[in-house]
Amino acid sequence: MDESRVERFRVGILEWSEDNVRRYPWRDPESSLYEVFVAEFFLTQTPAENVAQVYPKFLSQYPSLEAVRRSDVASLADAIEPLGFQNIRSEALFTIASEYDSLPTDPTDLRELPRVGEYVANATACFALDAQIPILDRNVDRIYSRVFADEWPESPSEQTEFAAHLLPEGEARKYNLALLDFAAAICTPEPRCSECFANEFCMYYQSTSAGVDGSGEWSE
DNA sequence: AACGCGGGGCT
DNA sequence: AGCCCAGCGTT
Known part of the structure; x- marks a missing residue:
């Protein structure tokens, strides 16, 4: 494993995130486990902007698990209707x-x-409780x-190992948030490599921009 | 690990 | 209408 590249990436993304953090209500370090969980539960397959629009209202209507328990599936579905998947999620x-x-x-218990699934469980534990674990989604x-x-x-299991190795000691929360923001802003499906802090050592950028062999580029 | 799935987004 | 897809469930 190329440790110097790993370290350059760690340092680079943490620095990049200083000026590029997205701020959302659920990212408040004071957010409770329940509040973070609700957000992560809503965020799967749903743009953050959509979640941001219903999140405050949902929390005021359902400030705790007990409030959810005292309600019913239909009311819950109504409250999160704009997000989609309302039936599955409310149930x-x-x-x-x-x-x-x-x-x-x-x-493990959240799971x-x-x-x-693994993503929501790990993201919740990391963001709400500062658990030092990697998150791994498509981004x-x-x-x-x-x-x-x-x-x-x-293989997924080896990916998890690799991702765990990349975590900066004691800074999993900050690092994982940075990963998500970086994926949303720079390392998008159509990446903005010219703006990327990593383009000097990124294998993808090196292979697509240098074009040493001239045999054409590949797309992932 | 591999596959199936419901449903949202985009074409 | 059809295709693609991320993440969870099931085997």
């Missing part, structure tokens, strides 16, 4: 509220909740498969 949310007095804090995969194209493994 799962109600089930969670019915089965838990309070949310578990261990990612047990209905409609909560993170896109970044790493470009920057570390020659080292980024195929």
